[in-house]
Amino acid sequence: MKVTVNRKAHFNAAHRLYNSDWTDARNATVFGKCANPNYHGHNYELIVSVKGEINPETGFVMDMKILKALIETEIEAEFDHKNLNVEVSEFKTLNPTAENISVVIWNKLRPNIDKNLELSITLYETPRNFVTYTGD
Amino acid sequence: MKVTVNRKAHFNAAHRLYNSDWTDARNATVFGKCANPNYHGHNYELIVSVKGEINPETGFVMDMKILKALIETEIEAEFDHKNLNVEVSEFKTLNPTAENISVVIWNKLRPNIDKNLELSITLYETPRNFVTYTGD
Amino acid sequence: MKVTVNRKAHFNAAHRLYNSDWTDARNATVFGKCANPNYHGHNYELIVSVKGEINPETGFVMDMKILKALIETEIEAEFDHKNLNVEVSEFKTLNPTAENISVVIWNKLRPNIDKNLELSITLYETPRNFVTYTGD
Amino acid sequence: MKVTVNRKAHFNAAHRLYNSDWTDARNATVFGKCANPNYHGHNYELIVSVKGEINPETGFVMDMKILKALIETEIEAEFDHKNLNVEVSEFKTLNPTAENISVVIWNKLRPNIDKNLELSITLYETPRNFVTYTGD
Amino acid sequence: MKVTVNRKAHFNAAHRLYNSDWTDARNATVFGKCANPNYHGHNYELIVSVKGEINPETGFVMDMKILKALIETEIEAEFDHKNLNVEVSEFKTLNPTAENISVVIWNKLRPNIDKNLELSITLYETPRNFVTYTGD
Amino acid sequence: MKVTVNRKAHFNAAHRLYNSDWTDARNATVFGKCANPNYHGHNYELIVSVKGEINPETGFVMDMKILKALIETEIEAEFDHKNLNVEVSEFKTLNPTAENISVVIWNKLRPNIDKNLELSITLYETPRNFVTYTGD
Numbered sequence: 001m002k003v004t005v006n007r008k009a010h011f012n013a014a015h016r017l018y019n020s021d022w023t024d025a026r027n028a029t030v031f032g033k034c035a036n037p038n039y040h041g042h043n044y045e046l047i048v049s050v051k052g053e054i055n056p057e058t059g060f061v062m063d064m065k066i067l068k069a070l071i072e073t074e075i076e077a078e079f080d081h082k083n084l085n086v087e088v089s090e091f092k093t094l095n096p097t098a099e100n101i102s103v104v105i106w107n108k109l110r111p112n113i114d115k116n117l118e119l120s121i122t123l124y125e126t127p128r129n130f131v132t133y134t135g136d
Numbered sequence: 137m138k139v140t141v142n143r144k145a146h147f148n149a150a151h152r153l154y155n156s157d158w159t160d161a162r163n164a165t166v167f168g169k170c171a172n173p174n175y176h177g178h179n180y181e182l183i184v185s186v187k188g189e190i191n192p193e194t195g196f197v198m199d200m201k202i203l204k205a206l207i208e209t210e211i212e213a214e215f216d217h218k219n220l221n222v223e224v225s226e227f228k229t230l231n232p233t234a235e236n237i238s239v240v241i242w243n244k245l246r247p248n249i250d251k252n253l254e255l256s257i258t259l260y261e262t263p264r265n266f267v268t269y270t271g272d
Numbered sequence: 273m274k275v276t277v278n279r280k281a282h283f284n285a286a287h288r289l290y291n292s293d294w295t296d297a298r299n300a301t302v303f304g305k306c307a308n309p310n311y312h313g314h315n316y317e318l319i320v321s322v323k324g325e326i327n328p329e330t331g332f333v334m335d336m337k338i339l340k341a342l343i344e345t346e347i348e349a350e351f352d353h354k355n356l357n358v359e360v361s362e363f364k365t366l367n368p369t370a371e372n373i374s375v376v377i378w379n380k381l382r383p384n385i386d387k388n389l390e391l392s393i394t395l396y397e398t399p400r401n402f403v404t405y406t407g408d
Numbered sequence: 409m410k411v412t413v414n415r416k417a418h419f420n421a422a423h424r425l426y427n428s429d430w431t432d433a434r435n436a437t438v439f440g441k442c443a444n445p446n447y448h449g450h451n452y453e454l455i456v457s458v459k460g461e462i463n464p465e466t467g468f469v470m471d472m473k474i475l476k477a478l479i480e481t482e483i484e485a486e487f488d489h490k491n492l493n494v495e496v497s498e499f500k501t502l503n504p505t506a507e508n509i510s511v512v513i514w515n516k517l518r519p520n521i522d523k524n525l526e527l528s529i530t531l532y533e534t535p536r537n538f539v540t541y542t543g544d
Numbered sequence: 545m546k547v548t549v550n551r552k553a554h555f556n557a558a559h560r561l562y563n564s565d566w567t568d569a570r571n572a573t574v575f576g577k578c579a580n581p582n583y584h585g586h587n588y589e590l591i592v593s594v595k596g597e598i599n600p601e602t603g604f605v606m607d608m609k610i611l612k613a614l615i616e617t618e619i620e621a622e623f624d625h626k627n628l629n630v631e632v633s634e635f636k637t638l639n640p641t642a643e644n645i646s647v648v649i650w651n652k653l654r655p656n657i658d659k660n661l662e663l664s665i666t667l668y669e670t671p672r673n674f675v676t677y678t679g680d
Numbered sequence: 681m682k683v684t685v686n687r688k689a690h691f692n693a694a695h696r697l698y699n700s701d702w703t704d705a706r707n708a709t710v711f712g713k714c715a716n717p718n719y720h721g722h723n724y725e726l727i728v729s730v731k732g733e734i735n736p737e738t739g740f741v742m743d744m745k746i747l748k749a750l751i752e753t754e755i756e757a758e759f760d761h762k763n764l765n766v767e768v769s770e771f772k773t774l775n776p777t778a779e780n781i782s783v784v785i786w787n788k789l790r791p792n793i794d795k796n797l798e799l800s801i802t803l804y805e806t807p808r809n810f811v812t813y814t815g816d
Contacts, residue, residue, distance in 0.1 A: 002272055003235045008264040012806065014694040014719040014763075019465060030466060032473065038763035041694040041721005043806050057155060058166060059233035064265055065168065083694075083718035097467035099411045126692065126723050128416040129472055136410050138544050139507045144536040148398065150286040150311040150355075174355035175286040177313005179398050193427060194438060195505035200537055201440065219286075219310035262284065262315050274816050275779045280808040291601060302602060304609065329699060330710060331777035336809055337712065369603035371547045400552040401608055408546055420670065422558040422583040422627075446627035449558040449585005451670050491558075491582035534556065534587050563737060574738060576745065641739035643683045672688040673744055680682050 004051040004120075005061045009071045011080035014041040015096045018085065039083060044101070045124035046075065048109065052117040062117060074108050098125040102133040110135070140187040140256075141197045145207045147216035150177040151232045154221065175219060180237070181260035182211065184245065188253040198253060210244050234261040238269040246271070276323040276392075277333045281343045283352035286313040287368045290357065311355060316373075317396035318347065320381065324389040334389060346380050370397040374405040382407070412459040412528075413469045417479045419488035422449040423504045426493065447491060452509070453532035454483065456517065460525040470525060482516050506533040510541040518543070548595040548664075549605045553615045555624035558585040559640045562629065583627060588645070589668035590619065592653065596661040606661060618652050642669040646677040654679070684731040684800075685741045689751045691760035694721040695776045698765065719763060724781075725804035726755065728789065732797040742797060754788050778805040782813040790815070 016039050017031040027035040034040070048071055052061045082088060084096040090104045102123045113119055124130040152175050153167035163171040170176070184207055188197045218224060220232040226240045238259045249255055260266040288311050289303035299307040306312070320343055324333045354360060356368040362376045374395045385391055396402040424447050425439035435443040442448070456479055460469045490496060492504040498512045510531045521527055532538040560583050561575035571579040578584070592615055596605045626632060628640040634648045646667045657663055668674040696719050697711040707715040714720070728751055732741045762768060764776040770784045782803045793799055804810040 001239060001269075003238060004268040005235065006266045006268070010806075012720050012722055014721040017467070019467075021465075030471075033761035036761055036763070038766045039694040039719050039721065040692050040761040040763065041719065042692055043723045054233075054235045054239070057157075059153070059155075059231035059236045061235055061267075063166075081713035081716055081720040083716070083720065086718045095467035097462075099413065099462045099469055100467045102411060103409060103462070126690075130414045131469075132412040132414070133409075137511060137541075139510060140540040141507065142538045142540070146398075148312050148314055150313040169353035172353055172355070174358045175311050175313065176284050176353040176355065177286040177311065178284055179315045190505075190507045190511070193429075195425070195427075195503035195508045197507055197539075199438075217305035217308055217312040219308070219312065222310045262282075273783060273813075275782060276812040277779065278810045278812070289603070291603075293601075302607075326777075326779045326783070329701075331697070331699075331775035331780045333779055333811075335710075367603035369598075371549065371598045371605055372603045374547060375545060375598070402550045403605075404548040404550070405545075418670075420584050420586055422585040441625035444625055444627070446630045447558040447583050447585065448556050448625040448627065449583065450556055451587045489577035489580055489584040491580070491584065494582045534554075561739070563739075565737075574743075639739035641734075643685065643734045643741055644739045646683060647681060647734070674686045675741075676684040676686070677681075 001054055002051055003054055003061050004049050004118075005064065005067070006047050006049045007064055007067045007071065009046045009048065009068070009076060011044050011046070011076050011082075012041065013044060013079055013082050013084050014039040015084040015091075016040065017095055017097060019095055020093070039085070042125050044079070045130075046071070046105065047122040048105075049120040049122065050113060050117045051120070052114070062114070070109065070112055074112060075105055078108075098123055098129060098131045099133075102131050106133050106135055137190055138187055139190055139197050140185050140254075141200065141203070142183050142185045143200055143203045143207065145182045145184065145204070145212060147180050147182070147212050147218075148177065149180060149215055149218050149220050150175040151220040151227075152176065153231055153233060155231055156229070175221070178261050180215070181266075182207070182241065183258040184241075185256040185258065186249060186253045187256070188250070198250070206245065206248055210248060211241055214244075234259055234265060234267045235269075238267045242269050242271055273326055274323055275326055275333050276321050276390075277336065277339070278319050278321045279336055279339045279343065281318045281320065281340070281348060283316050283318070283348050283354075284313065285316060285351055285354050285356050286311040287356040287363075288312065289367055289369060291367055292365070311357070314397050316351070317402075318343070318377065319394040320377075321392040321394065322385060322389045323392070324386070334386070342381065342384055346384060347377055350380075370395055370401060370403045371405075374403045378405050378407055409462055410459055411462055411469050412457050412526075413472065413475070414455050414457045415472055415475045415479065417454045417456065417476070417484060419452050419454070419484050419490075420449065421452060421487055421490050421492050422447040423492040423499075424448065425503055425505060427503055428501070447493070450533050452487070453538075454479070454513065455530040456513075457528040457530065458521060458525045459528070460522070470522070478517065478520055482520060483513055486516075506531055506537060506539045507541075510539045514541050514543055545598055546595055547598055547605050548593050548662075549608065549611070550591050550593045551608055551611045551615065553590045553592065553612070553620060555588050555590070555620050555626075556585065557588060557623055557626050557628050558583040559628040559635075560584065561639055561641060563639055564637070583629070586669050588623070589674075590615070590649065591666040592649075593664040593666065594657060594661045595664070596658070606658070614653065614656055618656060619649055622652075642667055642673060642675045643677075646675050650677050650679055681734055682731055683734055683741050684729050684798075685744065685747070686727050686729045687744055687747045687751065689726045689728065689748070689756060691724050691726070691756050691762075692721065693724060693759055693762050693764050694719040695764040695771075696720065697775055697777060699775055700773070719765070722805050724759070725810075726751070726785065727802040728785075729800040729802065730793060730797045731800070732794070742794070750789065750792055754792060755785055758788075778803055778809060778811045779813075782811045786813050786815055
């Protein structure tokens with residue numbers, strides 16, 4: 001009897017899309033206004049999903065209080081009110097697209113969650129653009 | 137050509153998290169303010185998802201009017217404006233976590249839905265905490 | 273140049289609608305399933321609105337960090353994961369309808385907010401039922 | 409490392425549910441008020457989901473600007489502010505249920521998206537009724 | 545102590561924007577794709593707001609069960625799954641813009657609500673376009 | 681018969697809160713993480729509200745197509761995917777708090793809207809923080 005529990009969190013950050021191997025002109029062509037060197041930003045909405053067996057004693061797959069605290073420590077403390085390109089080490093050499101951010105978040109959370117639990121990340125960059133990464 | 141049809145419903149209920157095999161102190165430690173013996177409550181948002189072949193005559197996987205009525209009879213009439221611990225028989229011996237409520241709802245709906253259709257339940261306890269159960 | 277700043281918060285609570293001067297039968301007639309003596313509950317969404325002049329030094333009408341902390345101390349700590357009828361003193365003799373809860377919240381916040389600022393409360397009992405109180 | 413990128417779009421359209429092989433009486437019995445011969449309508453919310461490998465140069469699974477433009481050309485230009493039964497050729501002989509609309513949208517988008525990418529469609533007919541089609 | 549109570553409802557309808565005193569060409573110029581003679585449609589979201597004194601016996605400004613039933617009888621039964629231009633008498637000579645629909649709804653509800661209560665209507669035609677009418 | 685018409689729009693921008701008359705230490709004390717010199721950002725949701733008489737010929741207070749185009753030209757083209765502090769002239773000497781941004785938007789739109797129409801601005805900085813400015 002496997003259930004998926006989902007916890008929503010959020011962080012506000014600045015970023016720009018940029019490939020440092022390319023000229024500025026090519027960055028502007030490919031990424032358009034998202035390449036603005038002065039940055040823009042988003043209210044990122046994050047859903048962390050954990051799937052596993054229900055513990056018969058607690059009725060929990062994973063204690064939401066623990067998951068909430070983990071997201072605060074590992075993700076919000078690192079990303080909230082930050083400039084992703086400048087202040088988050090993973091994005092010094094990786095373009096902070098929604099796709100790449102979701103993979104980085106998955107990689108940061110995975111070691112902190114029981115191996116018997118499956119982990120999946122959904123990240124809203126705007127209410128109209130969002131991505132999902134399941135580790136596959 | 138399989139399509140999933142989803143119907144949203146809702147019910148407002150009181151509950152507390154509580155394991156009757158434990159001392160009050162342990163309940164308070166594990167469940168925190170959710171163990172309050174005077175209860176608290178939620179606006180539960182429920183999504184019932186049914187997957188199957190489209191009937192070529194109707195264009196329906198399942199008539200939403202029938203699914204809506206089924207949710208009203210089986211779930212809303214039993215859960216809405218109720219105290220889950222006190223008034224819903226399944227939770228007299230089962231802790232009414234979101235995980236367990238989703239399994240109970242799945243079990244109540246499954247016998248009423250065509251065997252050729254797959255059933256999945258998503259339950260929002262709050263806008264930030266929700267669970268999914270697919271019967272696996 | 274007066275601007276209204278609004279801060280959303282939330283609390284989950286149990287309640288029942290009940291007039292202690294009435295018989296149980298009359299309570300049941302008037303309040304229907306909301307009078308259930310075993311309680312039901314809601315995810316209350318609260319919007320606190322404060323209107324006033326922009327401080328030219330900060331650009332703030334009121335520092336949102338201070339307003340957020342005030343709502344946590346005065347309202348969430350008192351109401352969240354509580355049984356309003358049993359555990360919140362104001363509702364021992366006052367029926368905890370959305371209307372009355374909004375007035376109680378206004379009265380609790382008013383003394384803590386600068387007299388030059390206007391205060392208004394919006395309270396969602398469900399996504400379909402909500403009330404507004406401006407102190408008039 | 410496969411990620412799903414999702415883009416929301418919308419269109420407003422009139423339709424009625426109707427099987428031309430049936431009598432009007434049977435249409436009224438099966439489809440109820442949805443069979444109204446004068447039509448009714450909806451704000452359809454559409455989510456187009458595309459799953460595949462992240463391109464290491466761009467950090468994109470698929471450029472959202474291209475996906476947005478494709479939805480505008482293939483779907484919004486055909487469906488928005490239209491009468492689905494009268495003006496969209498696919499529904500001259502196919503009942504425009506949410507299920508069938510999602511399949512038609514999938515079929516219209518599939519040839520325009522790289523074969524290495526998986527495509528899935530979610531369509532909200534109302535905030536309470538929605539469907540998903542993955543091409544299986 | 546005046547509180548505003550708000551109740552959300554909804555109806556799905558077809559309409560077109562059209563001034564019968566104008567040529568088709570002028571209708572097309574002014575109303576664009578909204579003038580499509582085959583109609584389009586919307587999920588209208590309606591908020592009915594009623595302001596007045598709290599009744600000290602009930603704690604209600606107006607019983608939400610009564611307001612909900614009134615909206616069902618007066619508005620939803622008349623508008624839901626209808627073609628506004630063809631089937632709602634008020635719009636035979638009045639263009640069913642969101643502005644005019646809100647005035648018609650206000651006029652239909654006003655005689656059914658206590659004179660001591662103020663009435664206001666908010667109508668969402670789409671999530672991005674909405675109107676408010678207070679009777680002034 | 682005055683009706684308010686409301687149009688939602690949005691823009692994504694980077695900003696920081698900063699008073700150039702203060703030391704960095706005082707900026708950090710007052711504005712906390714919002715003062716981060718590397719910037720952070722938001723998905724701003726904007727509601728522009730225009731109140732006036734319904735034109736009896738069109739049924740419009742103001743043509744939403746014109747209002748939408750005006751917001752695109754005056755606000756979105758100036759603010760979207762920009763760094764407010766660096767690239768928007770008004771904020772070179774004015775702290776880009778939500779309060780101040782709402783006043784700047786009101787001032788930019790007011791000359792472009794008929795004098796007989798009242799204008800009001802609501803700006804969401806996050807789903808939990810928003811402001812309203814009516815020009816008073």
